[in-house]
Amino acid sequence: FGDERCVPPDHPESNYRMAREKLLDRVSPASVHRMAAELGAEQAAADYDRVVAFHQPLGLVLLGIGEDGHTASLFPGSPALRAQGWAVAVHGAPKPPPDRVSLTLGALRAARRVLFLATGEGKAGAVAAAARGEVPAGLVAGAEWLLDRAAASRLETA
Numbered sequence: 001f002g003d004e005r006c007v008p009p010d011h012p013e014s015n016y017r018m019a020r021e022k023l024l025d026r027v028s029p030a031s032v033h034r035m036a037a038e039l040g041a042e043q044a045a046a047d048y049d050r051v052v053a054f055h056q057p058l059g060l061v062l063l064g065i066g067e068d069g070h071t072a073s074l075f076p077g078s079p080a081l082r083a084q085g086w087a088v089a090v091h092g093a094p095k096p097p098p099d100r101v102s103l104t105l106g107a108l109r110a111a112r113r114v115l116f117l118a119t120g121e122g123k124a125g126a127v128a129a130a131a132r133g134e135v136p137a138g139l140v141a142g143a144e145w146l147l148d149r150a151a152a153s154r155l156e157t158a
Contacts, residue, residue, distance in 0.1 A: 002063055002108075003073035003090075004035035004044070006099040013097065035101045041089035044101040052086035052103065058111040061103070063143075065118050068094070069126040069135020073102035076135055081105055105139055114143040118151040128154040 001015060009016045016034045024032060033051045037044045052058070063071045073090045074081055080088045086107040090100040108114055116137060118127055127147060130138030 001033070001035050001048075001103075002061060002071070003100055003102040004037040005073075005097050006037040006041050006044070006101070007097060008038045009034065009036075035087075037099075037101045041091060041099045041101055045087045045089040048087040048101060049085045052107055056086070056110065058107065059113065061108055061111040061114045063108070063114065063116050063137070065116055065123055065126050065130060065135075065137040066095075067122050067126050069129050069137050071116070071137040071140075072108070073100040074105060074136040078136075081136060081139075105136070108140045114140050116143055116145045118145070119148045121150040121153065123151040124154040127151050128156075131155055 001019070004015050005011075005013050007013050011017060014037075033048075033055075035044050035048045039047070065071055066075075069076055073093055075090075075094055078090065078093075080090045080102060083104045084106065086104055088102055088104050090102050092098050093100050116130075126135060126137065127145070129135045133139065
């Protein structure tokens with residue numbers, strides 16, 4: 001998992017709940033390493049840091065991009081962007097809930113492959129800013145992007 005909100009795993013805002021309902025319950029993977037964010041951001045980040053360290057390098061990280069250019073729970077201007085290690089506690093996120101756990105920028109950069117998915121006109125400005133390296137989603141060199149025409153509509157073409 002790239003990030004998780006500090007809510008119970010069955011909460012409507014839980015990334016794990018959504019992944020479980022939409023994917024994991026259908027494919028029955030042998031193992032799932034979820035972020036136990038209900039323990040609090042600090043404890044969950046410390047626990048997940050050990051999990052990610054054990055699995056380095058990550059083979060594939062699948063990410064989205066927010067309209068502000070954030071990815072995982074790495075928001076523009078956040079001190080979490082400078083975090084060391086593999087997972088970080090995030091406090092004061094500009095979107096509720098404010099406490100989260102996220103992979104670090106270093107963890108994203110160390111992955112063998114990073115793939116961003118973005119759709120819709122609402123993401124077009126953030127995608128363009130990422131292409132210029134101005135927002136967190138644009139700070140992962142070598143990432144691949146899958147975009148629909150609307151999300152790609154503000155990219156400069158040569």
